[in-house]
Amino acid sequence: AQSVTQLDSQVPVLEEAPVELRCNYSSSVSVYLFWYVQYPNQGLQLLLKYLSGSTLVKGINGFEAEFNKSQTSFHLRKPSVHISDTAEYSCAVTPWGNTPLVFGKGTRLSVIA
Amino acid sequence: SAVISQKPSRDICQRGTSLTIQCQVDSQVTMMFWYRQQPGQSLTLIATANQGSEATYESGFVIDKFPISRPNLTFSTLTVSNMSPEDSSIYLCSVDPGVAQETQYFGPGTRLLVL
Numbered sequence: 001a002q003s004v005t006q007l008d009s010q011v012p013v014l015e016e017a018p019v020e021l022r023c024n025y026s027s028s029v030s031v032y033l034f035w036y037v038q039y040p041n042q043g044l045q046l047l048l049k050y051l052s053g054s055t056l057v058k059g060i061n062g063f064e065a066e067f068n069k070s071q072t073s074f075h076l077r078k079p080s081v082h083i084s085d086t087a088e089y090s091c092a093v094t095p096w097g098n099t100p101l102v103f104g105k106g107t108r109l110s111v112i113a
Numbered sequence: 114s115a116v117i118s119q120k121p122s123r124d125i126c127q128r129g130t131s132l133t134i135q136c137q138v139d140s141q142v143t144m145m146f147w148y149r150q151q152p153g154q155s156l157t158l159i160a161t162a163n164q165g166s167e168a169t170y171e172s173g174f175v176i177d178k179f180p181i182s183r184p185n186l187t188f189s190t191l192t193v194s195n196m197s198p199e200d201s202s203i204y205l206c207s208v209d210p211g212v213a214q215e216t217q218y219f220g221p222g223t224r225l226l227v228l
Contacts, residue, residue, distance in 0.1 A: 004155070009153075032216075034216055036219075042221070043117075043205075043219055043220060043221035043222060044205070044219035044222075045219075046216050049216055090155070090156065092156075100144075100146045100158050100161060100207070100209075100217070101156075101158075101207075101216075101217055102158075103155040103156040103157075104155055105153070105154060105155040106155065106156075
């Protein structure tokens with residue numbers, strides 16, 4: 001079975017500052033990795049995903065994440081955040097193949113002016 | 114991609130009653146999933162609903178409490194039965210388009226409050 005740990009439930013950050021949201025996973029098999037974002041009063045949407053290849057993946061809105069197999073991590077980063085990045089960010093994994101996603105508890109990013 | 118709608122978007126219910134949540138997809142999909150997100154918790158899979166077969170429930174979820182229907186490839190319902198305040202949660206429908214290396218898509222969710 002797979003599990004996902006997001007160590008930070010809330011991350012406040014000043015506008016234009018960099019941010020890193022941490023995600024660690026546990027799995028006995030290879031996995032696909034995802035970050036989803038949920039803006040206030042909106043549904044979940046895919047931010048980025050790692051399937052294979054380059055360990056640095058770029059997503060929408062200037063976010064990127066790096067897959068580190070040895071540390072079983074998939075941390076999300078943005079060099080300069082905006083007020084509009086305030087949202088709930090959830091990390092998820094699934095084993096290769098068509099199986100449902102397993103989610104972490106999410107991290108609420110609050111960008112302060 | 115897939116566009117998913119859910120009804121109702123939110124509801125307030127009395128304990129002991131039941132609520133049926135509908136999920137409509139704009140394309141035919143084989144695999145549909147129902148998730149629950151309780152306050153402060155992760156999105157947790159309730160069951161997988163494939164058309165033409167009975168839903169498969171995850172540990173801790175039973176059919177009597179969360180009966181699911183999947184009459185065709187674009188529609189599913191989840192019923193939350195005999196509700197208690199502990200059922201207050203957001204319920205989300207999700208689909209896997211079945212395209213290689215494509216991810217799941219999620220509906221907007223149904224926010225349920227049980228009094």
